[in-house]
Amino acid sequence: MTPKLYASAAALALMAGTAMADGHGHMKFKPGEGAFSWDSYNAWAESAPDLSGQTVTVAGPWLQPEDDVFRSVLAYFTEATGAEAIYTGSDSFEQQIVIDAEAGSAPNIAVFPQPGLAADMAARGLLSPLPASMAPWTVENYGAGQSWVDLGTYADKDGADQHYGFFYNVNVKSLVWYVPENFEDAEYEVPETMEELRALTEQIVADGETPWCIGLGSGAATGWPATDWVEDIMLRTQPADVYDAWTTNDIPFNDERVVAAIEEFGWFVGDDAKVSGGAGAVATTDFRDSPKGMFAAPAECYMHRQASFVPAFFPEGIEFGEDVDFFYFPSYEGKDLGNPVLGGGTLMAITDPSDATTALMEFFQLPLAHEVFGAQSGFLTPLKSVNPETYLNDALRGQADILVNATTFRFDGSDLMPGGVGAGSFWTGMVDFTGGKDAATVAAEIQDSWDALK
Amino acid sequence: MDNIAGRKSGLSWAVNISVALLVALWLFPTVGLLVSSFRTADQISASGWWKSLFSAEQVVQLRTGGAEAATQEGDLWVVEGNLLDEAEDGPAPGITITRFGVSSKAVDAFAVGDTATFSKDEKTFTMDAAGNYRFTSTEKLRKRGQRVFITATLPPDFTLENYDQVLFSGNSNDSMAKAFFNTLTVTIPATIIPILIAAFAAYALAWMEFPGRVLLIATVVGLLVVPLQLALIPLLKLHLNIGIGKGYLGVWLAHTGFGLPLAIYLLRNYMAGLPKDIIENAKVDGATDFQIFTKIILPLSFPALASFAILQFLWTWNDLLVAKVFLIDATGNTTVMTNQIVELLGTRGGNWEILATAAFVSIVAPLCVFFAMQRYLVRGLLAGSVK
Numbered sequence: 001m002t003p004k005l006y007a008s009a010a011a012l013a014l015m016a017g018t019a020m021a022d023g024h025g026h027m028k029f030k031p032g033e034g035a036f037s038w039d040s041y042n043a044w045a046e047s048a049p050d051l052s053g054q055t056v057t058v059a060g061p062w063l064q065p066e067d068d069v070f071r072s073v074l075a076y077f078t079e080a081t082g083a084e085a086i087y088t089g090s091d092s093f094e095q096q097i098v099i100d101a102e103a104g105s106a107p108n109i110a111v112f113p114q115p116g117l118a119a120d121m122a123a124r125g126l127l128s129p130l131p132a133s134m135a136p137w138t139v140e141n142y143g144a145g146q147s148w149v150d151l152g153t154y155a156d157k158d159g160a161d162q163h164y165g166f167f168y169n170v171n172v173k174s175l176v177w178y179v180p181e182n183f184e185d186a187e188y189e190v191p192e193t194m195e196e197l198r199a200l201t202e203q204i205v206a207d208g209e210t211p212w213c214i215g216l217g218s219g220a221a222t223g224w225p226a227t228d229w230v231e232d233i234m235l236r237t238q239p240a241d242v243y244d245a246w247t248t249n250d251i252p253f254n255d256e257r258v259v260a261a262i263e264e265f266g267w268f269v270g271d272d273a274k275v276s277g278g279a280g281a282v283a284t285t286d287f288r289d290s291p292k293g294m295f296a297a298p299a300e301c302y303m304h305r306q307a308s309f310v311p312a313f314f315p316e317g318i319e320f321g322e323d324v325d326f327f328y329f330p331s332y333e334g335k336d337l338g339n340p341v342l343g344g345g346t347l348m349a350i351t352d353p354s355d356a357t358t359a360l361m362e363f364f365q366l367p368l369a370h371e372v373f374g375a376q377s378g379f380l381t382p383l384k385s386v387n388p389e390t391y392l393n394d395a396l397r398g399q400a401d402i403l404v405n406a407t408t409f410r411f412d413g414s415d416l417m418p419g420g421v422g423a424g425s426f427w428t429g430m431v432d433f434t435g436g437k438d439a440a441t442v443a444a445e446i447q448d449s450w451d452a453l454k
Numbered sequence: 455m456d457n458i459a460g461r462k463s464g465l466s467w468a469v470n471i472s473v474a475l476l477v478a479l480w481l482f483p484t485v486g487l488l489v490s491s492f493r494t495a496d497q498i499s500a501s502g503w504w505k506s507l508f509s510a511e512q513v514v515q516l517r518t519g520g521a522e523a524a525t526q527e528g529d530l531w532v533v534e535g536n537l538l539d540e541a542e543d544g545p546a547p548g549i550t551i552t553r554f555g556v557s558s559k560a561v562d563a564f565a566v567g568d569t570a571t572f573s574k575d576e577k578t579f580t581m582d583a584a585g586n587y588r589f590t591s592t593e594k595l596r597k598r599g600q601r602v603f604i605t606a607t608l609p610p611d612f613t614l615e616n617y618d619q620v621l622f623s624g625n626s627n628d629s630m631a632k633a634f635f636n637t638l639t640v641t642i643p644a645t646i647i648p649i650l651i652a653a654f655a656a657y658a659l660a661w662m663e664f665p666g667r668v669l670l671i672a673t674v675v676g677l678l679v680v681p682l683q684l685a686l687i688p689l690l691k692l693h694l695n696i697g698i699g700k701g702y703l704g705v706w707l708a709h710t711g712f713g714l715p716l717a718i719y720l721l722r723n724y725m726a727g728l729p730k731d732i733i734e735n736a737k738v739d740g741a742t743d744f745q746i747f748t749k750i751i752l753p754l755s756f757p758a759l760a761s762f763a764i765l766q767f768l769w770t771w772n773d774l775l776v777a778k779v780f781l782i783d784a785t786g787n788t789t790v791m792t793n794q795i796v797e798l799l800g801t802r803g804g805n806w807e808i809l810a811t812a813a814f815v816s817i818v819a820p821l822c823v824f825f826a827m828q829r830y831l832v833r834g835l836l837a838g839s840v841k
Contacts, residue, residue: 055785057783058784059784063796063798065800086785090778090793091796091797091799091803096778096779099686099687102687102691103687103691103694105690105694105699105784106784107784108784179558181558181601185557186559209559219803286804288802288803288804289499289804292499296500297514297515297558297561298513298558298560298561298603299558309802315495315496316494316495322598
């Protein structure tokens with residue numbers, strides 16, 4: 001029986017090998033229809049070189065459902081140039097891209113989830129600089145353009161700064177999600193200043209309910225949602241240049257201003273009455289599960305501070321604007337620091353240059369390449385020429401609005417710190433802090449780990 | 455029974471109970487995973503799987519009709535209907551509602567039949583146990599209806615959606631079926647090649663006299679402790695330099711290399727334990743080494759070959775690391791089941807229902823292989839051949 005089993009299995013395997021289909025998506029929106037920027041696309045498509053027969057490969061961290069969305073963006077590139085553009089996603093992208101680049105089997109373009117790894121690979125000579133026209137184009141066309149160029153500029157193997165990273169798909173982190181009908185039932189108002197938000201938190205506690213759902217659990221990355229909290233509070237209690245100095249360690253991690261920000265986070269998270277499940281449950285609650293408490297009946301909490309991607313983890317059938325809404329994580333009225341916004345984003349860098357790769361990078365300068373993604377999924381772009389009407393829903397339009405109206409935009413600080421801190425001791429330190437450790441001790445330990453890396 | 459040697463121990467009940475306990479301990483998580491694979495993501499996050507097996511009292515949020523369904527009666531805007539019938543994704547009609555509420559702060563404030571008056575006496579709501587309701591408001595209604603929380607005992611609710619998604623989602627290029635055949639293409643040669651090589655090597659190391667034999671065995675045993683992660687980048691570089699690149703040939707070679715030390719070690723030890731008399735008899739009768747190997751050693755070693763085949767098959771079937779490094783290239787045409795499952799988990803993970811379902815889908819082939827070959831593990835071929 002066994003030889004037969006092998007024979008038939010092998011036959012099936014051979015059949016599968018021959019049944020290869022094409023690897024690209026199809027155009028989801030018919031050219032010329034909808035509010036998309038077709039004119040600039042058509043103009044580009046006419047002058048685009050004919051690249052039939054060539055292939056561009058893109059590797060990145062997007063899996064379901066974003067991978068299909070991105071493939072549908074690439075379909076418009078294939079339509080215009082004839083070159084095949086293939087995207088593959090991986091959950092362990094950060095490890096795999098290093099192996100592939102080291103061994104010499106890298107894709108043409110890599111989509112990095114954060115700048116730290118890209119800077120690291122640039123320093124090892126594994127990235128190729130972007131076409132020279134990209135930097136001035138970004139300055140001109142992106143909101144706060146120079147800061148995006150700075151975030152994508154790293155030292156190469158010889159220590160010279162070069163422009164490597166092109167930001168595509170940005171998210172806003174300074175958002176507080178809530179259920180409007182729960183607020184109505186309890187007669188709470190949406191707070192507009194940090195003073196009001198703190199008063200509301202105390203009000204909800206006084207009413208015998210729980211104001212916040214906070215979860216830090218994220219497998220090996222447990223703790224990162226707390227770093228976003230601390231960064232957001234840093235921006236609201238200190239000027240932006242202090243924040244910048246903090247992310248580069250020009251001021252030490254255990255500076256009193258940083259410790260004060262951690263303690264302020266502790267004001268929200270360290271009190272059993274203020275957090276769903278109690279302060280002890282924060283570190284063990286998965287960040288993907290924690291927003292669900294808002295939708296429980298009866299509600300387990302009223303507010304959840306999380307980035308713009310979090311609706312992916314809301315229960316099924318939740319409608320934005322009706323069942324759920326968000327407000328801007330407010331700034332202090334008493335401190336004249338404007339309206340700072342914390343964000344993150346993915347950037348593209350060239351790992352294996354070719355003509356078709358250059359053409360694809362040009363394609364990503366078109367508003368259409370941003371609009372098609374934003375029309376299908378949680379996607380924001382700083383590109384000013386994008387038509388806001390094409391965003392999938394009002395939530396994204398509202399977030400795009402926050403992004404545009406920010407007086408200060410700062411990138412996720414933990415992504416800018418060295419990996420050992422920003423994706424290591426900062427995470428674990430925050431878990432220790434929510435577990436009851438003193439803020440000053442935690443900050444001193446994180447600074448020690450930073451010193452050890454120098 | 456007194457005259458039978460080896461009497462039944464008086465403590466056999468203790469053995470039976472501990473075996474039963476061990477089996478239960480082993481099965482418990484598996485059963486939980488199986489039950490979870492039939493539940494939706496929202497159900498999994500809302501309650502434990504053990505609760506889903508029985509009817510339980512639950513609070514469910516439903517919605518009345520909105521402005522479009524309202525009729526005007528004098529000063530009042532009125533919506534009437536049945537909550538359970540109108541709900542698209544709610545509990546099945548036919549359940550009995552015991553209590554209801556109209557505010558998230560008091561979800562079971564009213565018994566069915568009562569009338570709730572709220573929003574500064576502007577709105578009233580009443581319903582019966584079957585879900586028939588009447589909602590009135592002095593103001594024009596909003597587009598969306600009023601939220602109503604009902605308390606009812608709900609029967610167990612399971613779905614096949616997860617299996618549908620795992621097995622049939624994706625297009626022809628990116629589906630579980632394709633990944634399944636790709637995985638077979640990887641695992642079958644990656645199981646057969648190391649066994650072929652290892653069987654020859656093991657015979658030579660066990661029964662052929664040549665200088666340096668012991669040193670060679672020691673080297674093979676030493677290789678057992680080398681972590682394969684060390685070899686990933688150098689080996690991939692080698693593959694790229696000699697033109698194999700990323701592909702099936704590369705992954706077969708890698709699996710063969712990583713599997714050989716254990717295979718040779720296992721088979722050599724087994725073959726060395728075979729009775730010397732048989733082999734010497736054969737030599738006296740004029741058999742060559744090759745004849746001894748094919749006619750005597752191979753049939754006698756079948757249990758060891760089968761057990762290593764099972765081990766190697768399971769390891770290559772469940773492998774993600776080696777496949778990612780040596781097989782899956784940027785074109786995405788070669789994906790294996792483990793990788794396909796990881797992709798289904800989504801960009802930020804956390805789709806536990808998919809994880810549970812995928813575990814049961816991917817377990818099928820290894821189970822078939824195990825049951826097909828386990829008799830070779832159990833059957834003592836040797837016992838029958840040597841009188």
